[in-house]
Amino acid sequence: MTAATDDAAGTGLSTPRHSAADARSDSAAFAEEFRRAHRRGLRRAAWLRALLNVTGILLFLAVWEAVPRLGTWVNPVLLPPPSVVFDTFVPMLLSGEIPANILASLRRAALGFGIATATGVTAGLLTARIGLLHHVSEPILHGFRSVPSIALVPLSVLWFGIGEGSKVALVAWGSFFPIWITTFIGVRDVPAAYLRSAACLGAGRLATLLLVVLPAALPMILAGLRQGIAVSLILLVAAELSGAREGVAYMMSTGHQMFRVDIMLIGLVLLGTFGFIADRLFVALIRRLFPWYTTAS
Amino acid sequence: MSGPLIDFDRVSQIYAARDGSPVWALSDVSLRVEAGEFVCLIGPSGCGKSTLIHLLAGFLKPTSGAVRFRGRPLDGPGPDRGVVFQEYALFAWMTARQNVEFGLRMQRVSAPVRRRRALEALDRVGLRHAADRYPHELSGGMRQRVAVARALVVEPEVVLMDEPFAAVDAMTRTTLQEDLLRLWRETGVSVLFVTHNIDEAVFLAQRVVVMGAGPGVIREDLTVDLPYPRDRGSAEFGREYARIAAALARGSRGADQSDGERRAA
Numbered sequence A: 001m002t003a004a005t006d007d008a009a010g011t012g013l014s015t016p017r018h019s020a021a022d023a024r025s026d027s028a029a030f031a032e033e034f035r036r037a038h039r040r041g042l043r044r045a046a047w048l049r050a051l052l053n054v055t056g057i058l059l060f061l062a063v064w065e066a067v068p069r070l071g072t073w074v075n076p077v078l079l080p081p082p083s084v085v086f087d088t089f090v091p092m093l094l095s096g097e098i099p100a101n102i103l104a105s106l107r108r109a110a111l112g113f114g115i116a117t118a119t120g121v122t123a124g125l126l127t128a129r130i131g132l133l134h135h136v137s138e139p140i141l142h143g144f145r146s147v148p149s150i151a152l153v154p155l156s157v158l159w160f161g162i163g164e165g166s167k168v169a170l171v172a173w174g175s176f177f178p179i180w181i182t183t184f185i186g187v188r189d190v191p192a193a194y195l196r197s198a199a200c201l202g203a204g205r206l207a208t209l210l211l212v213v214l215p216a217a218l219p220m221i222l223a224g225l226r227q228g229i230a231v232s233l234i235l236l237v238a239a240e241l242s243g244a245r246e247g248v249a250y251m252m253s254t255g256h257q258m259f260r261v262d263i264m265l266i267g268l269v270l271l272g273t274f275g276f277i278a279d280r281l282f283v284a285l286i287r288r289l290f291p292w293y294t295t296a297s
Numbered sequence B: 001m002s003g004p005l006i007d008f009d010r011v012s013q014i015y016a017a018r019d020g021s022p023v024w025a026l027s028d029v030s031l032r033v034e035a036g037e038f039v040c041l042i043g044p045s046g047c048g049k050s051t052l053i054h055l056l057a058g059f060l061k062p063t064s065g066a067v068r069f070r071g072r073p074l075d076g077p078g079p080d081r082g083v084v085f086q087e088y089a090l091f092a093w094m095t096a097r098q099n100v101e102f103g104l105r106m107q108r109v110s111a112p113v114r115r116r117r118a119l120e121a122l123d124r125v126g127l128r129h130a131a132d133r134y135p136h137e138l139s140g141g142m143r144q145r146v147a148v149a150r151a152l153v154v155e156p157e158v159v160l161m162d163e164p165f166a167a168v169d170a171m172t173r174t175t176l177q178e179d180l181l182r183l184w185r186e187t188g189v190s191v192l193f194v195t196h197n198i199d200e201a202v203f204l205a206q207r208v209v210v211m212g213a214g215p216g217v218i219r220e221d222l223t224v225d226l227p228y229p230r231d232r233g234s235a236e237f238g239r240e241y242a243r244i245a246a247a248l249a250r251g252s253r254g255a256d257q258s259d260g261e262r263r264a265a
C-alpha cells in the first residue's frame, strides 16, 4: 500500500461520517498534491544544480582573468586572460573560420567513430559467440590493442596520405579497440539464465542473438562506445597535428606557429566542449532509448 | 501416447571438478513421471536436483543412461518443456507483457493474438495491471509470477521449477503456491518442482521424490494422498510432513550405511 492511500485511510478515521466515495476523492486529491510537490522539489533541485554549475564556470573564468593581471609572475602573452581570448574568438567565429574548422573535425570524428562502432560491435559479437574465431583472433587483436594508437600516426600518413583518409582511419582504429573489447566482455558474460530461458522458449540462434544477447550486453557495449568517443577525440587531435589543412587541432597548430596562444586556447576550449557535449548527448540518448537501462543495473 | 511422459532410465551424470577428478552428481537414477502429475524433488544440497532438472530441460546430456520425453530421447531445450528458474531470468529489457510474449513471438504468432494471449496469461497470475512494467519495477514475487506466466503461455507439457519460490518471503510464497496449484489444475500441465522445503512439498505434490547425496540417488518415492486444497493445520498434513521428514533423515544417515540396512529401514 502506498503512502497516499495510507494517509487517506487515516483521514477517513478522523472524520467517521465520510462515505467511501469521499475517501476515494480525498485520496486522489492527496495523490495529485503529493505528485505536484514532488515535481516541484525535483525542479528546484535541478535549478540549484544548474546554478552551481554556472557559478563554478564563472569562478574559474574570474581566476583565469585575474591571474595574468595580478603581477609579473605570469606572462600575459603566454597566458592571455579570457577577455583577450574572447576578443580573438568573435571575429574568427563571424568570419566562418571557426565553424569551418569545427565542421571538418566533427566530420572526421563522426566518420571514424561510426566505422569503429560498426566494426567493433560486429567483431565483439562474433569473437564472443564463436569460440573458434575467438581463439584464432585473440593474439592478433590483443597484440594490436597493446600498441598505443598514437604510434601509428606516421605510418598512417605514409599509407593514407595527409588527406581525410589517414585521419578517419586513425580515429576508427583507435576507437575500434575499446568498443570491441567491451562488446566482447558484455556478450561473453550474458547470464546463462537468459540464454537458457530463450532456448526453452524456442528461440533460434539469430533470434537469441538479436533479442537476447545484444540487449543483455548493451550496457557494456554502451560503455565501450562512450570510451570510444573519448579515444576518438584524442586520435583526431593527433591526426590533425600531424598535418592537415583544416580542423580544430590544425587551427591550434597554426596558432602555435604564429605564437598566438589565444588561438591555441580557443582550440582547447572547443575540444573540451566537443567532448563534454558528445558525452552528455550520448547519455541523454541512452536514457531516451533504453528506459530499463539506467535503473535496472 | 502410451508410456510415461518423462523417463529417466538409469541416468548418471559426472562433472569434472576443478582438479579434473569426477564428481558424481547423479548415479544410476531412474524416475518416471506421468502426464499431468505434480512431482516434488526434495533432498539435501548437492544431491543433484538441479542436475536432474537441467538434464530434462536439455541443457545437459547425461554421461550415461537415457532421458526420454514422450518416449523419445531428448535433443536440447525446447518449448515443450517450460522452465522457471530460481534466480530472476526475466529479460530486463522487456516489459512483463513482452517477456510473456517472447515464446509466442518465436512461434510466429501474429502480434494481436500474441498480445491477447500474453495479457490473458498475466491475468491468470493476477498481474494484468503490471503488464507494461519492467522487471526491475516488480517485486520478487511478482517477477516469479511473470516467469510462471511466461513458461505456461506456450503451453508446454511439463514445467520444470528449480526452487522457484526460494527467494521470496514466506507470505508471498504461500500465495504463489496456491496460484501454482490452481494453474496446474486448470491447464493439466505436469510439474516437476525442486524444493528444500518439506512443507512446500506436502502442500503441492502428488508424489515426493526424496533424494540423497554423495553420489546423487533417489532414496524414496512417496505418494501424498491428500485431497486439494490441502490444509496445513490438519492432522493428515502433519502426518505426511513427518513421513517425508523421516525419509529425508533416513536418506542423510543412509549415505554412510550399508545397502542392507537401508533396505531394512
Ligand SMILES: Nc1ncnc2c1ncn2[C@@H]1O[C@H](COP(=O)(O)OP(=O)(O)OP(=O)(O)O)[C@@H](O)[C@H]1O
Residues within 6 Å of the ligand: B015, B016, B017, B023, B024, B025, B043, B044, B045, B046, B047, B048, B049, B050, B051, B052, B216
Ligand atoms: N558445472 C559443474 N561442475 C562441477 N560440479 C558440479 C557442476 N554442477 C554441479 N556440480 C556438482 O554436482 C553435484 C550436484 O549439483 P546440483 O546443483 O545438481 O545439486 P542440487 O541438489 O541442485 O543442490 P542445491 O540444493 O544446493 O541446489 C554437487 O556436488 C555439485 O557440486
Ligand SMILES: [Mg+2]
Residues within 6 Å of the ligand: B049, B050, B051, B162
Ligand atoms: Mg540446485
